Amino acid sequence: MTGGLRVLAVDDVPAALDELCALLHDAAEVVEVAGAADPITALRMIQSDRFDAVFLDVAMPGLDGLELAALLARLSDPPVIVFVTAYDKHAVAAYGVGAVDYLLKPVRAERLADALTRVLRVLRTKDPEPVDTPAALPDAMAALPVESAGRTRYVRRNEVHYVEAHGDYVRLYTKTGVHLVRMPISRLEEYWEAAGFVRVHRSFLVALGAVRELRSDAVGGLLAHTDLGDVPVSRRHARDLREQLLHAARNGQLDRTGRG
Structure with missing residues (x-):
């Protein structure tokens, strides 16, 4: 990964999707944010473009967030998954499909920053050129x-x-x-x-x-x-x-x- 994160947010509630996209836009680690109002649209976007991470709601009509995450896990280079939901009952299942974090709504900026830190850590382990990743940031914060x-x-x-x-x-x-x-x-x-x-x-x-x-x-x-x-x-x-x-x-x- 080079530069900042390219992130896809998925939520079938327009207000919730707008709020999540705005929070991600304000995060220093994120360079680009796209939104999808349903899992099928999200799947098409992921198949046609590359995203570093996907922030997913769980309860959505048709294909829910857990099912979408399971499909994405089969990709040769899947994006990192973070769940964003109003319910904590799906946490075990979320981690079971490989999610790196599980955020409860309303999402606070501090918790979002923590989730993005986890995303970056995962991506660093996958990146063959760590020199180009944010790993160099600590010295800039002396x-x-x-x-x-x-x-x-x-x-x-x-x-x-x-x-x-x-x-x-x-x-x-x-x-x-x-x-x-x-x-x-x-x-x-x-x-x-x-x-x-x-x-x-x-x-x-x-x-x-x-x-x-x-x-x-x-x-x-x-x-x-x-x-x-x-x-x-x-x-x-x-x-x-x-x-x-x-x-x-x-x-x-x-x-x-x-x-x-």
């Missing part, structure tokens, strides 16, 4: 522009101790203050994970080099202590954080924080 009072300041990645999600924005915690940037935390995680930032909670990323110790809170939860405060660590992320801290300590990476 500093983020922050707008304030008509001025633009660039916050360097190595100044950031941890990141907190705030809707479609993130808060960057540095020794010079807290900076608000318009970007979903899932997208920033994709850009910064190679630089030592770890997802420790649905709402937090922390720089491994900024973690001074792990602590227990008053109710037995885990906290990652930094010079700027404690960051909550969810149970699902606790083991991974411990392992990454141990690996970083063994390689001397915790001594080279360069923060503030």
Whole structure:
């Protein structure tokens, strides 16, 4: 894959299709969006053109989204499938036909960004020329522009101790203050994970080099202590954080924080 994503959205409800197309249009990863109001039209479009990903509703008349996905899976080079539906009861079946994500309506920009990240990861494994894929994006995000009072300041990645999600924005915690940037935390995680930032909670990323110790809170939860405060660590992320801290300590990476 070269350039941005070419995406097909499929939904038999016009308002829902328009909303999904608009969300995809606004996504930085997407270069082109097409819409289909029914699965048969979508199948014809896929047969005559190439799409990187298809965002599918499940409940549609005639051929439903699950049946269409099963047909697409038989192609020699099928598009990546993401389901978009108002019901969660089809999730198991959706993953069973190879979908990479399952979005519930109404779709939030942060969840859409997370789904697009999954799509990109799948496409990278298929791409014989990774040099031309968005894999080069993380280095381009070594500093983020922050707008304030008509001025633009660039916050360097190595100044950031941890990141907190705030809707479609993130808060960057540095020794010079807290900076608000318009970007979903899932997208920033994709850009910064190679630089030592770890997802420790649905709402937090922390720089491994900024973690001074792990602590227990008053109710037995885990906290990652930094010079700027404690960051909550969810149970699902606790083991991974411990392992990454141990690996970083063994390689001397915790001594080279360069923060503030």
